Amino acid sequence: MPERSENTSDKYLNLGHTAAENHAKTQQKLYEKHVAETSSVTRRLDEFFKTNIFGFAWHYLKSRFGKRHAYPFYPVDGDNGVYRMQPSDKEGAVTVTLLSDWANDTRESDQIAHLVAQDMPGYTLHLGDVYYVGTREEIRENFTAPHASWYFGKSGSLALSGNHEMYSNGNAFFDHLLTAMYAMEGDVKHTQRAGFFCLENDFWRVIGLDTGYTSVGHPLLEVLFAPDSHLRKEQTDWLEEQVRLGDPHDKRGLIFLSHHPVLSGFRKEYPRPASQIAALMAGASRPAIWFWGHEHRLIGYKFREVCRGLSIYGRCIGVGGMPVETDEPGDREVIGQLDFYDRRVRKKIRRHQVGYNAYVALTFRGNQLTASYKDLESNLILEEKWEVELETGALRHEVLRHTPKLSWY
Template identity: 35%
Template sequence: MIRSRCLRPQQSFNSIEYCIDDSKISFLLSPSLLNSRRCSSTEHPRPLCPALITFPSNVTLNQILAEKEFTALISGHSTLPVENKDDIQQQQNKAHFEYQDKTLDGNVQFTSIASVQDLVLFTDNNIELKFHESKGVQLKPTIIDAYSESLIHRIPSENGYRPKTSPYLVYPNESLDLLFDTLDGKLNYLTKYLQSHFGERHEFTTYEIQKQPPSEGKQWNEWETGIYRMHGDSDGTVNIALASDWGAGTLEAALVASAMMNGLDLTTQQQQATPDLPHYTIHLGDIYYVGLPAEVEHCCLGIKPDWAERGVRWPIGQNGSLTIPGNHELYSRGFGYWDYFLPAVGLFNSNDLTQPTQSQKTSYWVLENDQWRIIGLDTGYDSFSLLTIDNFAIKLPHELMDWLKTVVGLSPQMTDKRGLIFFSHHQIISAWNEKPNTDFPEQIASLLPEGRTVLWLWGHEHRLSFYEKQSMATSIESGQSLTFYGRCVGNSGFPTLAKELPIKSRETKLLFYDDRLYNFHDNQVLPNIPLGFNGYATMKFIRPNKPDDTSLHISYKTLNLNRDGQLTYENPNILVNEEWSVDSNGNVILIKLEPMNKELTQVTHTDGNQDELTVNQSSCCTLL
């Protein structure tokens, strides 16, 4: 199917998308894709990029217009001039609001307006803008049924399988086919879930060092402790490719895997590493739909399922690959993950990538160098719930907590001053108000010195989003809080449908997010369903010249659309580049955050203060 870029649902360039809740009002201002060249125009003091601006819920119309960030953006939001009516002609040089053709008092609160769709904003450059309420894509049962019916004709089935002789057989699946195919999609998912969910979970495995009594002088191997030393180039450089929610077995997942490996053909088994491969690959969990052994085989191990022409292969780095589980692996109680995926990943010899020299033993680990420690946490195991789909009050298993204390050495009194990066499948905050998972962040906070700043990357939500540095209060009796930078990188598997505006962006200090969309314009059934782009992150660890110098570069990338309207792993879009360092107390420092793509949505939060509004500027880093 042919893809092309598209707008958000209901979006037009004479209308502002808005969202109201108890604490704030959000406005999304999006420049025209057709006029994207204006993003670099010298006429504007800053790039004309998509912008989400939030105000307190009691903001007045005058306060909105007093916000320079808002007025600067609306001047470039549309190119549609208003008619030269007499009453408007007098107001051409002064922005104001009208309601049902009457100018409103500027002291009126925005939330007091009964019918916002009748509200009109006239800008100081003679532009008329209306408002429309934010809504996500709603897939009605009739649409789903129609799409499933179209699949029957496009991809015929025989006795419940896709015939190998079908001229339409293309594997991996398009993501929409996976989502809507009643044979290999949601209906199959529910059936497999019910068949595999009930019973005891797989045993929670631990390291050998945890199974034996303490022994002074005993030398442990890395795979016996779970603490792995990073190995890279001779100059100390270590490259890591990172994905989350990747195991969907889709065309998009296969392309992301190739992009992670700089274009490597993964249709066949990897044999010997080449210098252009990352040293390690890491997956933050979720193998769809329920993590069954067969799904692990054809979504991660490249084994051909009986209903398609080939499987999808998880890429292996020069020196290894590590994983943590998500909630989907536990829908089938974890047997596919522990018995099929873990034996296929771990430490590798670069001369032979066909099988690990030491397979991954458990669902948690540390990967470290002299400046940094990456700690992979298993939040999937406790997400299992026998009576509900998921358990949201997730706790880290006591075996994992004991390992963090006794083997890794985390404690409020710890003397190790290396920077800490935590990986988990589940999020610790969500601007989209996904279910909170507050228990395991509190557990980690209890193991850290008060105020220690860490970097935390997670998946679970199928999007890319960036959060300001912040402190999360906990219910721990000691009053300890968790101070962190947050990044959601769950956009690797298949695209998510366009969502409504993030309703908790203000509370969670959302900074940027990727809301670029495309649709299938040759799709007769779903021609106007906007989908997000898939991507991954790369991490480059380097030796710093001085203790506080940059020692980590992170880039966030997505697939690209070529001229033929097809997704490609070639020339991936770089959305954001970051530079990180560690101070003398072990705090993670964000030196630079550089948006590289002008279509990345930037979020600005404003506060009322003595009848004046001020922008919460980022104090965490240098924004370029």
């Protein structure tokens, strides 16, 4: 079993939302490691300036003002990024685990990863954010080093990018993380070649969308012109031509994954990808299930139309490793949007009430999908089920069970 990190998620409290602040945190982490390895003195001013301040300035200017990584897309070398889901057991069920905002190399994220490993899912999917800025070393610590705790599923392990990976222009994400990710089709191993993908069978399609690449802009202009996390043309072309999302005869259940939220009652929401999806479906009225991260909360939104022709069961699951927020929404209109919200407090740190880290285990059996939400103490928070009607694409939903402490609205 990989070593467990000694770091706790407490160090991520009050984490800023700008690239500059996160680059500074990365350099602070390198500085502390350097001091620990070279000196018994806890703080040396000369080393601080040498390792932290100047290092931060150089790395920030190089990565944020440098050229963004070229955008890879499918098809490439005969691979179209659409993969048949492989059964995870003898009965033909497919198991897929979703984690988001997980990669921060803390005891909490390691505990979540160890629970996932005990489940032994066929697929593990990360919905984005490698902290602080998605450098090669941060990806190594969380995913690829011998001591890293990420669980690679037997049938596949795939990743989406968040805004933090793009704080370093996506270079480590595309060149180092994706090269470790894959999907199996029989004995053929497909290395992930782009920041989006589709897993499918006769009843369901799980479509991972890249909203990270367009979540950052020019470091000077992005303050005035906030990026909207839209899907680039290469990705919408793929959805149209390879996934054939607009096929009126394909009524399989749709599950979309993204890092950025389509809906939010707390921070900025990003509706543009949903409007692009609806346009690709040529106005056909379709329900879908949509999981996202970015906000460090576990929330279910009421089933609703997010744009003409597309209604969703929205689920925010950005609780893989970061300190979980539990504050009550103050706006009555926001409260009216919520279905459930895990506001249980795991510990109190100064003025913060920190909640429970968690992950979601999906099980596909024929036309049924079960989503089990489990926290880092192995408690089942919620279990819900959808059934898809292949003739119409309709989804039937029911809650199977939940902890009494889960807040319902």
